[in-house]
Amino acid sequence: MFATLDQIFVLFKQWLVGLLPAGLQPVAGVLLCVVVIIGLFPGLFALTVLLERKGLARIQNRIGPNRAGPFGLLQPIADAIKSLTKEDIVPLSADGTVHFLAPLVLVVAVFMGFAVLPMGRNMVLVDMDASLLFFFAVGASTELSVFMAGWSSRNKYSLLGAMRAVAQMISYEVPLLMSSVAVVMMTGSLSLVKIVEAQNHYTWGLPHWYIFTPWGFAGFVMFAIAATAETNRSPFDLPEGESELVAGYFTEYSGFKFALFFLGEYLGMFSISGLGTTLFLGGWSAPFAFLGWVPSWIWFFGKLMLSICVFIWVRGTLPRLRQDQLMNFAWKFVLPMTLLNLFVAGLWRFLGDGWQRWVVCSAILVLAYVIVGRVEMRRQHVGPRSYRYAE
Amino acid sequence: MLGEGILKGLAETAKNFAGSFVSAERLTTVEYPEQRIAPIEATRVFPFLVYDGPEWEAGLRCVACQICEKECPPKCIYIEKSKDKKPDAVGKQQFYPAKFDIDVSVCMSCQICVEVCPFEAIKMDTEFELSTDDRFGGLLHDRKQLAKSNEYYHHIHPTEAAEVDARLAEEKAKAEAKAKAAAAAPKPAVPAAKPAAKPVEGEA
Numbered sequence: 001m002f003a004t005l006d007q008i009f010v011l012f013k014q015w016l017v018g019l020l021p022a023g024l025q026p027v028a029g030v031l032l033c034v035v036v037i038i039g040l041f042p043g044l045f046a047l048t049v050l051l052e053r054k055g056l057a058r059i060q061n062r063i064g065p066n067r068a069g070p071f072g073l074l075q076p077i078a079d080a081i082k083s084l085t086k087e088d089i090v091p092l093s094a095d096g097t098v099h100f101l102a103p104l105v106l107v108v109a110v111f112m113g114f115a116v117l118p119m120g121r122n123m124v125l126v127d128m129d130a131s132l133l134f135f136f137a138v139g140a141s142t143e144l145s146v147f148m149a150g151w152s153s154r155n156k157y158s159l160l161g162a163m164r165a166v167a168q169m170i171s172y173e174v175p176l177l178m179s180s181v182a183v184v185m186m187t188g189s190l191s192l193v194k195i196v197e198a199q200n201h202y203t204w205g206l207p208h209w210y211i212f213t214p215w216g217f218a219g220f221v222m223f224a225i226a227a228t229a230e231t232n233r234s235p236f237d238l239p240e241g242e243s244e245l246v247a248g249y250f251t252e253y254s255g256f257k258f259a260l261f262f263l264g265e266y267l268g269m270f271s272i273s274g275l276g277t278t279l280f281l282g283g284w285s286a287p288f289a290f291l292g293w294v295p296s297w298i299w300f301f302g303k304l305m306l307s308i309c310v311f312i313w314v315r316g317t318l319p320r321l322r323q324d325q326l327m328n329f330a331w332k333f334v335l336p337m338t339l340l341n342l343f344v345a346g347l348w349r350f351l352g353d354g355w356q357r358w359v360v361c362s363a364i365l366v367l368a369y370v371i372v373g374r375v376e377m378r379r380q381h382v383g384p385r386s387y388r389y390a391e
Numbered sequence: 392m393l394g395e396g397i398l399k400g401l402a403e404t405a406k407n408f409a410g411s412f413v414s415a416e417r418l419t420t421v422e423y424p425e426q427r428i429a430p431i432e433a434t435r436v437f438p439f440l441v442y443d444g445p446e447w448e449a450g451l452r453c454v455a456c457q458i459c460e461k462e463c464p465p466k467c468i469y470i471e472k473s474k475d476k477k478p479d480a481v482g483k484q485q486f487y488p489a490k491f492d493i494d495v496s497v498c499m500s501c502q503i504c505v506e507v508c509p510f511e512a513i514k515m516d517t518e519f520e521l522s523t524d525d526r527f528g529g530l531l532h533d534r535k536q537l538a539k540s541n542e543y544y545h546h547i548h549p550t551e552a553a554e555v556d557a558r559l560a561e562e563k564a565k566a567e568a569k570a571k572a573a574a575a576a577p578k579p580a581v582p583a584a585k586p587a588a589k590p591v592e593g594e595a
Contacts, residue, residue, distance in 0.1 A: 058411045059404045063420045317404045318397065333393075373393030 002293040009036075009297065010122050033125045037114050045266045046076035052312045059316035083262075086255035091153060094252065098152035103253065103260035106145035110264050112138045113271040118193050120284045120297030130190040135275060136177060139230070142268060143169045146239070146249050149261070153252035161248025164323065165239030168229055171330040172236075176226035178338035179219040182345040183210055183279045192275075196283030205289040209282035214361040215345040218369075220280040222338050224310075227272040229330070232265065233311055235318035238326060273307040274300070332376040340368050432548060435515035437532075438493060438504055439539045447538040449477070452512035455488040459504035459513055467497035468504065491534035495521050511555050517547045 004011065017029045050065070050072065057064030065072035090099055116131035118124040128134055143166055150162020184190055187198045201208045210216030229236035240248030250261045277283060281303050284296035321329070344361050351357035410417035421428055442450035455472040471490035478484055504513050516539070523529030545552040 055408065058408045058418075061407060061411055061417050061419050063418065063422070313401065313404065313408075316408075317400045370392065377393050 002295070006121055006295040006297075008295070009120070030125065037125065038111065041111075041114065041267055041270055042263060044270060045263055046080070048266055048270075048308055049079070049262075050075050051308070052315075055309070055312045056316045059313075080259070083259040084256055088255040088257060089252075091155065091252050093154045095152040095154070098148050099252070100257075102145050102149035102152060103257045103264065105148060106142055106264035107260050107267065109138055109141040109145065110267040110271060114267075114274070116192055117271065117274045117278060118196050118283055119274070119300050120295065123284075123297060124193055127193050128191065131192045132180060132184065132190045132195075135192075135271075136173075136180075139268075139271070140173060142264070145264075149253070150249035153249075155252050157245045157247070157251045158249050161239045161241075161245045161251065164241075164245075165232060165249055167323075168232070168236065168238060168326060168330075171327060172226045172229035172334070175222055175330065175334040175338045176230055178335070179222040179226065179341065180275075180279055182215055182219045182338075182341050185342070185345050186210065186215075186349065192278050192283075196278055196285065199282040200285040202289035207282050207285055207287060207289075209280065209285075211280045213348065214358065214365050215341055215348050216280055218337065218341050218344070218365045220276070222334055222341065223276055223280065225334055227276060228311065228314065229326070231268045231272055233269065234315040235321050236326060237320055238323060241320055243320075269308065269311060270304065273304050273311070276307060277303040329377070333372055336372055336376070337368065341365070430517045430519075430547075432550065434517040434547075435502055436500055436519045437495060437498055437516050437521060438502075438513050438537070439516040440491065440534060440537045441512055441514055441541055441544050442538050443541050447535070447540070450540075451487060451534070451538060452510050453488050453491065454485040454510055454512070455491075456486075456509070458507050458509065462503050462507045464501060464503060465497045465499055467494040468492070469494075488534055491537060492531050493537060495530045495532060496526075511559060514544055514548070514551075514555075 013029060013032055016032065017025050020028050053075070054064040054072070065075040068074040068078045090096060113135050115125045116128055116135055118127075146165045146169070147162045150158040150160075150165070153159070183195060187195045189195065189198075199207065199209050206212075211220045232239050238248075239245075240250070242248075245251070250258060253261055277300065284300040286292045286294060286296075286299055344364055347364070348357050348361050351360060407417055412418075441452050442448075443452065444450040455470055457470050457472070460466075460468040460470045469490065469492040470488050473487045473489040476484040477487055500515070502515055505515055521530075541552070541556075544555075
């Protein structure tokens with residue numbers, strides 16, 4: 001019974017596809033999955049926007065949207081109607097084609113990332129051998145769309161926002177990759193399905209998720225920081241910093257194109273949360289062995305929503321960084337720590353199964369955290385400005 | 392240590408989030424059209440004209456001296472003096488405003504008109520829901536819309552209105568005393584012209 005429930009979507013798809021002639025079945029199967037993904041995540045997006053507005057409001061001692069429908073539940077629908085019926089304005093001096101393509105490129109690139117995420121047992125659209133590589137390759141093309149948007153708008157705010165975005169996303173792409181490489185090293189595979197399966201073991205009822213190892217925990221923290229920057233979320237939301245850049249690279253977008261950018265941003269958040277869940281939080285596996293009967297897709301989406309809530313919480317807490325702080329943080333703190341983490345992961349692998357590796361690896365990481373944090377992130381005292389020649 | 396402040400901040404926001412469901416102190420929103428906060432006594436939004444007695448047109452304290460019109464910084468008051476005269480509250484013959492309009496969209500609620508008025512005729516109202524869908528006529532309030540009774544003034548600004556009433560009564564008594572003295576005096580050369588219109592130092 002529970003096994004059926006676990007596989008209910010897979011079985012339903014098989015039944016539905018089985019109604020078609022044999023020649024069409026592979027294509028129909030893929031198309032069906034694509035339609036489900038394209039329908040499911042925008043739905044989740046609508047829910048998340050409401051959740052975010054309500055959550056942020058509560059953090060700021062407000063109530064949040066509560067006028068459209070009971071408890072404001074119809075707010076996403078109202079927002080959708082509004083953005084769909086708004087006038088679509090393209091600036092006269094903008095590059096029309098690129099301006100039109102930018103939001104499409106973003107959404108398409110982000111949607112492609114979902115193709116390789118295992119959302120439950122046997123629930124993955126394409127089980128590639130190098131799916132992690134595919135995910136990062138596709139994810140990197142969002143930078144292109146951001147720059148397309150900023151460049152084609154021919155607006156100083158857009159261009160500044162796009163430049164910031166590209167600088168930021170490229171800087172944080174490195175630690176993002178590096179922190180996941182540790183997982184690949186331990187699993188010995190780039191396949192996300194295999195990575196989840198490697199974590200789906202239990203000792204005394206507790207799971208072998210990578211976050212419960214010293215290198216996994218450090219890697220997860222670094223991954224979370226890089227992911228926040230990669231999705232342009234607060235406190236790394238410099239590209240759209242509304243207080244200085246109006247809306248950054250989508251300043252000149254209105255109506256449905258703006259909605260697409262908004263959608264792309266949230267979808268990026270979902271996909272990167274899904275990847276983090278897969279790499280460090282055991283993907284669709286249950287947190288305790290005795291909860292193994294709960295359908296695997298519930299665990300995946302539960303963990304996904306939990307990480308979204310953390311994103312919202314962080315957004316409600318931290319102010320925006322300055323550009324130099326952002327860059328310093330990426331290159332002076334996150335990158336050295338991820339590199340060290342690779343070394344620690346190797347050490348963990350070759351120190352055997354005893355308790356020694358826990359002590360050694362934790363000690364190295366904590367020590368490095370304290371030292372790098374002290375040395376590299378110390379507050380720079382900026383005194384009065386001194387002039388070399390003018391005085 | 393690095394990250395300590397972030398954890399503290401996260402704890403603080405979590406406290407606010409959870410607290411907003413249980414304590415009114417952490418959820419300070421007042422849902423305006425349904426819930427309202429009573430305005431505090433010193434609230435001032437837009438001027439109105441005070442009248443005494445039951446009849447608004449007869450009881451207007453304004454004598455169309457046009458001081459407020461001249462002093463108004465954004466120039467939102469438009470007054471036309473009457474041709475004829477009629478008795479004011481004290482019984483003296485005075486001009487009255489044939490037209491007295493104030494433009495809501497221009498007024499900046501500075502209260503200078505109130506401070507310069509020698510006759511306690513213009514005061515600040517607490518009514519703030521002045522929006523209208525007629526942006527040309529609807530925002531220009533004429534003297535009928537502006538006229539509000541002294542009782543209303545007492546209702547919205549009790550302390551201030553009591554002070555104003557005391558001052559007016561005192562002046563009236565003084566004027567009557569002077570008139571009586573003038574009537575008793577042998578010389579009828581000085582009529583009781585001055586005292587009734589004597590400017591009072593503006594204060595509200």
